[in-house]
Amino acid sequence: MRAARPDWVIGALPGLTLARSLGWPGRRISAQALSARQARLLGTVASVESLLSRHEGASPDQVATPGAEDPAAILFTSGSTGPAKGVMYTHGRLGALVALLVEHLEIRPGASLIAGFAPFALLGPAIGATSVTPDMSVTRPATLTAAAVADAALAGSATMFFGSPAALRNVVATTGELSELQRRGLSEITLVLSAGAPVHPDLLDAVQEIFPGAQIHTPYGMTEGLLQADIERRQVIEAVATGQSGVCVGTAVAGVRFALAPLDGLGRPAEELREPAEAVGVLGEIVVSAAHLKAGYDRLWQTERTSRRDTLDGLIWHRTNDIGHFDAENRLWIEGRLQHVLSTPAGPMGPGAVETPVDALEEVARSAAVPVGPQGTQAVVVIVEPAPDRSLRTGRSPVAETSFASRVREAAGEVPVSAVLVLEELPTDVRHNSKIDRTRLAAWAEKVLSGEKVGAP
Numbered sequence: 001m002r003a004a005r006p007d008w009v010i011g012a013l014p015g016l017t018l019a020r021s022l023g024w025p026g027r028r029i030s031a032q033a034l035s036a037r038q039a040r041l042l043g044t045v046a047s048v049e050s051l052l053s054r055h056e057g058a059s060p061d062q063v064a065t066p067g068a069e070d071p072a073a074i075l076f077t078s079g080s081t082g083p084a085k086g087v088m089y090t091h092g093r094l095g096a097l098v099a100l101l102v103e104h105l106e107i108r109p110g111a112s113l114i115a116g117f118a119p120f121a122l123l124g125p126a127i128g129a130t131s132v133t134p135d136m137s138v139t140r141p142a143t144l145t146a147a148a149v150a151d152a153a154l155a156g157s158a159t160m161f162f163g164s165p166a167a168l169r170n171v172v173a174t175t176g177e178l179s180e181l182q183r184r185g186l187s188e189i190t191l192v193l194s195a196g197a198p199v200h201p202d203l204l205d206a207v208q209e210i211f212p213g214a215q216i217h218t219p220y221g222m223t224e225g226l227l228q229a230d231i232e233r234r235q236v237i238e239a240v241a242t243g244q245s246g247v248c249v250g251t252a253v254a255g256v257r258f259a260l261a262p263l264d265g266l267g268r269p270a271e272e273l274r275e276p277a278e279a280v281g282v283l284g285e286i287v288v289s290a291a292h293l294k295a296g297y298d299r300l301w302q303t304e305r306t307s308r309r310d311t312l313d314g315l316i317w318h319r320t321n322d323i324g325h326f327d328a329e330n331r332l333w334i335e336g337r338l339q340h341v342l343s344t345p346a347g348p349m350g351p352g353a354v355e356t357p358v359d360a361l362e363e364v365a366r367s368a369a370v371p372v373g374p375q376g377t378q379a380v381v382v383i384v385e386p387a388p389d390r391s392l393r394t395g396r397s398p399v400a401e402t403s404f405a406s407r408v409r410e411a412a413g414e415v416p417v418s419a420v421l422v423l424e425e426l427p428t429d430v431r432h433n434s435k436i437d438r439t440r441l442a443a444w445a446e447k448v449l450s451g452e453k454v455g456a457p
Contacts, residue, residue, distance in 0.1 A: 001019075001022070001024050002023075002024060002025065003086060003298070003299060004074050004086055004298060005025050005026075005299075006024070006025060006026040007026050007027070008026050008027055008028075008029060009024060009026045009027070009028045009029070010028075010029045010030075010031060010048065011028070011029075011030070011031060012030070012031045012032065013030075013032075013038075013042075016028055016030060016042045016044065017042065020041075020042055020043055027045050028042060028043055028044045028045065029044060029045065029046050029047065029048060029051070030042070030044045030046075030047045030048070031047070031048050032047065032048070032049065033047050033049045033050070034047060066091050067091065067092075068090060068091055068092030068095070069090050069091075069092060069295075070090060070091055071088060071089075071090060071091075071295075072089050072090055072091040072093075072094045073088075073089045073094065074086045074087065074088055074089075074298050075087045075089065075119075075223050076223070077222075077223045077224075078223075078435065085223075085297050085298075085300055085303060086297060086298030086299065086300070087223050087224050087294045087297060087298070088294060088295045088296050088297065088298045089294060089295060090295045093291070093292050093293065093294070093295055094126070094292075096255075096291040096292040097226055097227065097292040098126050098127055100227060100253065100254065100255060100292055101123075101127050101227065102127050102128065103254070104227070104230065104253050104254065105127075105160075105191065105193075107127050107128060107129060109128070110159075111127075111128070111129040111130070111159050111160060112124075112129055112130040112131075112132060112156045112157055112158045112159050112160065113127075113129045113130065113131055113132065113158065113159075113160045113161070113162065114132050114133075114134055114149060114152045114153060114156065114158045114160065114161040114162070114163075114189075115131055115132070115133050115134075115162055116134060116136070116141060116144050116149065116161060116162055116163030116164065116167045116171075117141055117162060117163065117164050117167070117196070118133070118138035118139075120162045121133050123162075129159075129160065130156055130157075132152045132153075132155060132156030132158055133152070134148040134149055134151065134152035135148045135151065135152075136148055136167075141163065141164040141166050141167040142166040142167060142169070142170050143170070144163060144167040144170055144171060145170060145171065145174040145177065146171045146172075146174045146175045146177060146178055146182075146186075146210065147174065147177050147178060147182060149161060149163075149171055149186065150178055150182030150183070150185045150186050151182065151185075153185040153186055153188065153189060154181070154182070154185040157188070158185075158188070158189055159188065159189060159190050159191065160189065160190070160191045160192075160193070161189050161191070161192050161193070161211070161214075162192075162193045162194070162195075163192075163193075163194055164194065164195070164196045164197065165194055165196065165197045165198070165199045165203065166197075166428075167194075168194055168199070168203060168207055169203060171207070171210065172203065172206045172207060172210065175209075175210055186210055186211055187211070187212055187213050188213065189211050189213065189214045190213055190214055190215065191214055191215055191217070192207060192211050192214045192215070192216045192217070193217050193218075193219060194207075194216075194217075194218050195218060195219050195220065195221060196435070197435055198247035198334070198352070198356075199218045199236075199247075200359055200360075201233075201236055201237050201240055202360075204216055204218070204233045204236060204237075205233075208233060215232055215233075216232065216233040217230055217231065217232050217233075218230075218231055218233075218236065218249065218250075219231075219249075219250075219253075220249035220250065220332065220334065222320060222322070223294075224293060224294045224307075224318055224320070225288060225290060225292065225293045225294065225318060225320075226292070227253055227256075227292070228252065228253065228256050228258075228288055228290065229249045229250045229251055229252050229253060229256070229258075229332050230249075230250045230251075230253050231248060231249055231250025231251075231331075232250075235248075235250065236248060239331060239333075242327070244325075244327060244333055245325070245333065245335055245349075245350065245352055245353035245356065246324055246325070246333040246334050246335035246336075246350060246352035246353065246356060247333065247334050247335075247352060247356060248331050248332070248333050249331075249332050249333070249334055250331060250332065251329075251330055251331055251332070252330075252332075255290055255291055255292070256288060256289070256290040257288070257289045257290070257315070258276055258286065258287070258288055258326070258332065259273040259274065259275060259276070259287040259288075259289075259310070259312060259317065260273065260274050260275075260276060260279045260282060260284040260285070260286065260287065260325075260326065261273055261274075261284050261285040261287055261310075261319070262274060262279060262282050262283070262284040263283050263284050263285070263323065263341065263348045264348075265343075265347060265348065265376060266343050266348070266375045266376050267338075267341035267342075267343040267348040267375065269284060269285035269319070269338065270284070271309075273287055273310055273312045273317070276326035276330060276332075277326075277330070279325075279326065280325075280326060280327060280328050281325055281326075281327065282325055282326075283323060283324070283325050283335065283348060283349070283350060284323065284324075284325070285319060285320065285321065285322070285323055285338055286320045286322045286323065286324055286332065286334075287310060287317050287318065287319050287320065288317065288318050288320060289312075289315040289316060289317045289318070293316070293318050294318070296308075306319070307319045321337055321338045321339070322334055322336075322337060322338070323335050323336055323337065323338055323341060323350050324336075324350065324352075333352075334352065335349075335350025335351065335352035335353055336350040336351040336352050336438075337438075339439070340370070340371075340438045340439070341371075342354075342369060342370075342371045342378055342380050343371060343375040343376050343377075343378045344371075344377075344378055344379075344380060344415075344416070345376070345377055346416070349380070349415060351368065351369040351370070351438065353369075353412075353415055354367075354369035354380060354382060354412045354415050354417065355367050355368065355369050355382075357411040357412060357413065358382060358384070358408055358411050358412065360411070361407060361408070361411055362387065363384075363386060363387055363390050363392060363404060363407075364384050364385070364386065364387060365385045365386060365387045365388070366384075366385045366426055366436065367382055367383065367384045367385070367426075368382070368383045368426055368436045368438050368441050369381070369382050369383075369415075369417075370383060370438050370441050370442035370445055371442060372418070372442065372445055372446045372449060373446075379416075379418035379419070380412075380415060380416060380417050380418055381417070381418055381419045381420075381421065381442075381445045381449070382408055382412070382417050382419070382420050382421070383420075383421045383422070383423055383426065383441050383445060384400065384408070384420065384421070384422050384423070385422075385423055385424070385425055385426045386422060386424070392404045392422045393422045398421045398422055398423065398448055399419070399420070399421060399422075399448075400420040400421060400422050404420070405419075405420040408420045419445070419449060421445060421448060423456060423457070424456075425456075426441065427440050427441065427456075427457055437457075440457045441457055443457070444456075444457035
């Protein structure tokens with residue numbers, strides 16, 4: 001919040017108390033009317049109520065209207081792969097995003113969105129839909145239950161549902177609590193969206209049973225560009241059958257253009273971009289151009305310059321830090337993040353090349369493939385979170401049982417796996433969603449393999 005340097009802070013009592021105690025910049029306006037004593041203690045200069053009464057009767061031409069290039073919002077990245085970055089959007093770029101969402105998702109009058117991820121509650125009104133927030137801890141998507149989604153669906157006559165993969169897993173796990181009325185409410189939903197992390201086909205199949213009348217989409221995007229590619233459940237299953245590395249996130253949506261910066265032997269992306277059709281199957285950093293991308297990073301000039309250094313065809317491009325490849329069908333396959341590349345003697349690999357087949361093992365809830373050792377000669381270590389009621393370890397040691405380790409190596413195929421370790425729960429990022437903290441796991445694995453006695457990472 002300090003980095004954003006706001007001129008004004010508008011909030012209810014808890015937010016204003018936090019702003020004062022942490023010394024946030026900006027003059028403060030209270031959402032509700034305060035007593036003189038409260039206003040003095042919190043340092044507010046006005047309330048929303050007093051401002052509204054002051055402008056009562058004002059005509060529209062007396063109210064300033066923002067232009068397309070005026071700032072509209074600063075959205076912060078999760079901070080899961082480095083310090084959280086403020087991403088600036090202008091009114092024009094948010095408008096382009098709204099237009100794209102309405103067209104691509106075929107939003108019709110009367111639509112109602114259940115926002116299983118708090119920021120998406122703001123998306124509903126923007127696209128002309130009612131927003132319904134289910135009963136959950138908004139900072140922990142994994143607390144969302146099937147009953148809470150069903151009650152929200154009934155309350156808001158919902159037609160759409162957005163939930164993170166972590167939220168979807170808990171929704172699936174709690175379906176036994178549903179009443180017949182609640183199941184009918186879920187059957188009225190026609191569109192389910194999930195993004196933010198890979199979604200396994202088995203999870204998509206389970207979600208389809210809960211929402212029998214819905215199309216299930218797993219769009220690809222990022223804070224810097226909220227919708228870039230899209231794919232539907234049946235297309236995911238067809239793509240998985242091709243046996244390619246990573247997770248297929250579909251093809252570019254309207255107005256989006258992709259390029260690829262191939263990785264060298266040490267996992268560094270090239271400066272020269274290649275068209276996807278000219279680099280089929282090549283592992284590289286994904287680069288994107290679209291009208292609804294960020295206007296820039298807020299106050300992070302070097303980060304901004306680095307992310308948009310490409311000049312292909314005179315367009316504005318964004319380096320996503322995601323790695324993957326394009327197939328002959330022009331589908332994009334995400335294989336991990338640039339900072340998590342496995343730089344092995346056989347060449348660079350994305351974690352997804354190992355994790356996707358390992359996650360398909362029935363004993364595995366989630367896995368992480370991490371590098372140990374110097375770049376160019378790194379060993380691949382697979383760390384597994386076992387499925388419920390499964391024990392995969394050798395006694396108290398994090399080393400996996402020999403038979404299970406053999407199955408992991410077999411699943412990984414040609415990727416040489418040096419060690420298989422087991423953790424009861426893989427650490428995730430600060431938002432408690434599905435993004436595994438691979439940097440932390442890599443440091444832990446290195447200590448374990450060097451013989452140190454260490455606890456959980």
